[in-house]
Amino acid sequence: MTTLPGPTLGVVGAGQLGRMLAEAAAPLGVEVAVSDPTEDAPAAPVAREQLVGGFDDRETFRRLAERVDVLTFEIELVDPELLQAVSEETNTPVHPNPETLSLIEDKLVQKRRMEAAGVPVPPFRAVEKAADVYEAAEELGYPLMLKARMGGYDGRGNVAIEDASDVEPALEQVAGPAMVEGFVDYERELAIMGVKGDGEIDTFPVTETIHREEILRETVAPARTDEGTIERAEGIAHDVLAEMSGRGVYGIELFEGSDGDILLNEIAPRPHNSGHWTIEGCVTSQFEQHVRAVLGWPLGSTERRCPTVSANILGDVGRQKATLYNVDRALEADGCHLHYYGKDEVYELRKMGHLTRTGADGADPTELLEATRAVRDELTFDDAAE
Amino acid sequence: MTTLPGPTLGVVGAGQLGRMLAEAAAPLGVEVAVSDPTEDAPAAPVAREQLVGGFDDRETFRRLAERVDVLTFEIELVDPELLQAVSEETNTPVHPNPETLSLIEDKLVQKRRMEAAGVPVPPFRAVEKAADVYEAAEELGYPLMLKARMGGYDGRGNVAIEDASDVEPALEQVAGPAMVEGFVDYERELAIMGVKGDGEIDTFPVTETIHREEILRETVAPARTDEGTIERAEGIAHDVLAEMSGRGVYGIELFEGSDGDILLNEIAPRPHNSGHWTIEGCVTSQFEQHVRAVLGWPLGSTERRCPTVSANILGDVGRQKATLYNVDRALEADGCHLHYYGKDEVYELRKMGHLTRTGADGADPTELLEATRAVRDELTFDDAAE
Numbered sequence: 001m002t003t004l005p006g007p008t009l010g011v012v013g014a015g016q017l018g019r020m021l022a023e024a025a026a027p028l029g030v031e032v033a034v035s036d037p038t039e040d041a042p043a044a045p046v047a048r049e050q051l052v053g054g055f056d057d058r059e060t061f062r063r064l065a066e067r068v069d070v071l072t073f074e075i076e077l078v079d080p081e082l083l084q085a086v087s088e089e090t091n092t093p094v095h096p097n098p099e100t101l102s103l104i105e106d107k108l109v110q111k112r113r114m115e116a117a118g119v120p121v122p123p124f125r126a127v128e129k130a131a132d133v134y135e136a137a138e139e140l141g142y143p144l145m146l147k148a149r150m151g152g153y154d155g156r157g158n159v160a161i162e163d164a165s166d167v168e169p170a171l172e173q174v175a176g177p178a179m180v181e182g183f184v185d186y187e188r189e190l191a192i193m194g195v196k197g198d199g200e201i202d203t204f205p206v207t208e209t210i211h212r213e214e215i216l217r218e219t220v221a222p223a224r225t226d227e228g229t230i231e232r233a234e235g236i237a238h239d240v241l242a243e244m245s246g247r248g249v250y251g252i253e254l255f256e257g258s259d260g261d262i263l264l265n266e267i268a269p270r271p272h273n274s275g276h277w278t279i280e281g282c283v284t285s286q287f288e289q290h291v292r293a294v295l296g297w298p299l300g301s302t303e304r305r306c307p308t309v310s311a312n313i314l315g316d317v318g319r320q321k322a323t324l325y326n327v328d329r330a331l332e333a334d335g336c337h338l339h340y341y342g343k344d345e346v347y348e349l350r351k352m353g354h355l356t357r358t359g360a361d362g363a364d365p366t367e368l369l370e371a372t373r374a375v376r377d378e379l380t381f382d383d384a385a386e
Numbered sequence: 387m388t389t390l391p392g393p394t395l396g397v398v399g400a401g402q403l404g405r406m407l408a409e410a411a412a413p414l415g416v417e418v419a420v421s422d423p424t425e426d427a428p429a430a431p432v433a434r435e436q437l438v439g440g441f442d443d444r445e446t447f448r449r450l451a452e453r454v455d456v457l458t459f460e461i462e463l464v465d466p467e468l469l470q471a472v473s474e475e476t477n478t479p480v481h482p483n484p485e486t487l488s489l490i491e492d493k494l495v496q497k498r499r500m501e502a503a504g505v506p507v508p509p510f511r512a513v514e515k516a517a518d519v520y521e522a523a524e525e526l527g528y529p530l531m532l533k534a535r536m537g538g539y540d541g542r543g544n545v546a547i548e549d550a551s552d553v554e555p556a557l558e559q560v561a562g563p564a565m566v567e568g569f570v571d572y573e574r575e576l577a578i579m580g581v582k583g584d585g586e587i588d589t590f591p592v593t594e595t596i597h598r599e600e601i602l603r604e605t606v607a608p609a610r611t612d613e614g615t616i617e618r619a620e621g622i623a624h625d626v627l628a629e630m631s632g633r634g635v636y637g638i639e640l641f642e643g644s645d646g647d648i649l650l651n652e653i654a655p656r657p658h659n660s661g662h663w664t665i666e667g668c669v670t671s672q673f674e675q676h677v678r679a680v681l682g683w684p685l686g687s688t689e690r691r692c693p694t695v696s697a698n699i700l701g702d703v704g705r706q707k708a709t710l711y712n713v714d715r716a717l718e719a720d721g722c723h724l725h726y727y728g729k730d731e732v733y734e735l736r737k738m739g740h741l742t743r744t745g746a747d748g749a750d751p752t753e754l755l756e757a758t759r760a761v762r763d764e765l766t767f768d769d770a771a772e
Contacts (some may be wrong), residue, residue, distance in 0.1 A: 093615030324390040340415030
């Protein structure tokens with residue numbers, strides 16, 4: 001039986017995801033402490049406390065665990081074995097299960113597990129050296145995508161290989177355990193935020209995701225695809241969730257092939273950029289849902305409230321102290337919600353914030369997307385705009 | 387031209403209003419510091435910092451002012467002259483204008499000013515001694531409501547006088563400058579959250595408020611009254627706002643007479659309990675709107691998103707450490723949003739949290755109200771429920 005005040009929650013990682021988790025936990029009466037290697041990270045001002053320490057630092061994990069009732073994480077760079085060990089030592093449960101993190105953080109392990117579970121994935125091969133890539137290319141053909149098995153996100157660690165001459169430079173760039181994937185001729189990208197609670201499984205509505213340079217730019221809900229595709233995507237999301245052993249929210253990225261087939265792209269064991277729109281767009285946000293799930297509380301409704309678009313605010317200048325200009329129109333635009341992450345420094349393509357724009361029932365998603373982009377595209381960190 | 391990160395905001399008072407202000411400021415990239423006489427007040431865990439000090443403590447105001455770019459307050463107990471003086475000394479603007487606070491905090495001054503401005507108010511008289519009350523009763527008749535001119539809220543400082551025998555005990559209970567109001571035969575109570583920005587004035591949708599023992603229990607939006615009444619209420623809210631000189635959100639409480647006439651009850655120069663439903667129920671919440679207004683930013687849309695009811699979670703036991711039982715159903719109920727204020731101690735009728743429940747477009751407000759009450763009424767601080 002749930003009582004309040006709720007358990008206190010420790011979040012390893014204090015970037016924007018930690019910040020939005022803390023924002024969502026507060027109304028629930030759940031106090032949040034965070035840890036991050038960067039002092040005064042984005043979550044710090046809204047959390048009760050930030051500890052400073054690395055994602056593989058036992059002492060930081062220990063201090064955080066001793067401070068809170070339940071642990072979670074908002075970044076895959078966390079060392080799962082260390083987190084598990086500290087969880088056991090301090091008798092502080094951690095969700096999702098670090099085992100799940102181990103399964104997900106190595107993209108090759110993730111793909112193999114998903115393939116074994118019958119989840120459709122793009123063709124892939126483990127590669128160590130150039131010869132392995134040439135061999136893969138014979139079977140899968142060029143172009144190939146070379147992916148670092150560990151530590152890649154926002155397209156970092158992914159290098160396209162157009163032909164044989166790209167192989168050696170690509171391997172040098174990735175510099176570590178890697179895999180290649182065959183080219184996927186996709187129509188669009190979709191994402192589903194899934195959630196595993198205490199015996200409950202649910203999914204948020206299918207979201208269309210728009211990437212450029214492998215970085216998410218916008219999301220559109222409802223996704224602009226047909227009902228059959230949406231049902232197939234949901235089915236696959238449920239198959240993926242069935243393989244996950246820990247409570248929490250999962251970001252499930254999918255390709256919709258030109259034939260309508262769905263392929264799994266990647267899984268993140270945490271709230272995900274493609275689910276930020278749920279803050280205003282759904283009855284329960286992915287962040288509140290993650291808090292509920294990791295605490296073992298009943299899950300909230302994942303229902304969509306209205307057509308909703310999100311647009312990332314990315315760094316558009318080189319590394320410097322961050323000041324965002326032309327904010328007025330974003331504040332004035334109808335149904336536009338600002339989320340600024342409070343990062344001190346900006347650099348090219350750094351995720352600095354996002355806009356969410358809600359539309360009336362039945363609003364055209366494409367028009368909503370264009371209207372949102374128009375506002376977002378006026379925002380700049382370039383001080384020429386001053 | 388607005389840039390981000392925004393100015394930092396200092397809030398005098400760190401109760402639930404300060405807490406929800408801090409929750410609303412975070413996504414906007416606005417950092418909040420708060421001050422309150424009670425250590426670790428409700429806003430402390432979500433604000434950057436809490437200073438500890440009284441609402442008439444110059445040194446606390448000074449330290450807060452030096453810490454932030456703009457000051458505001460969330461409680462009328464603040465000493466307006468002191469706040470004004472510190473604002474000038476430290477060159478830190480304060481909104482709303484402390485002059486407005488001076489006008490509002492003395493209920494007699496407030497009523498006189500509003501009457502002079504042509505705003506309809508219940509008949510009232512200043513009273514100092516029993517003879518004044520008897521004299522007022524001759525003109526206005528019994529029953530009368532005796533009200534402390536200063537410091538009353540949630541019905542504290544209000545004492546009903548049914549007949550002449552109640553006069554002396556009532557005056558003893560109020561013990562200070564007072565006024566009496568004639569009995570208002572009202573059909574229902576309404577409230578409007580108004581906002582004054584930098585040259586902009588706007589109102590949130592008219593809300594029905596349901597009190598018992600003079601404490602707000604539930605709000606219903608849309609108010610269950612006719613269009614003409616709503617228009618009259620909005621007109622009066624605009625008249626009230628025209629008299630206010632400072633930027634910010636104002637809670638305007640109204641009586642709807644059985645003849646459909648509207649009378650002003652009270653004004654609060656801050657976000658108000660009757661506007662909590664706007665967090666989920668409107669495009670912009672009253673808290674985000676207050677942040678925007680005091681910073682001089684463009685105001686957000688006050689549009690209602692859907693039928694929305696809120697229900698206060700009040701203390702139902704004597705003073706003790708607070709544990710709220712039976713929370714599961716509130717977490718499970720469709721469209722139900724929990725707001726727990728994190729107060730350490732509970733006592734009878736203390737405001738400990740609230741539920742907001744959103745309904746589908748066209749949902750019947752009465753059914754929504756009943757469904758919300760049913761969930762709220764299961765919540766208890768009584769450990770017999772354990």
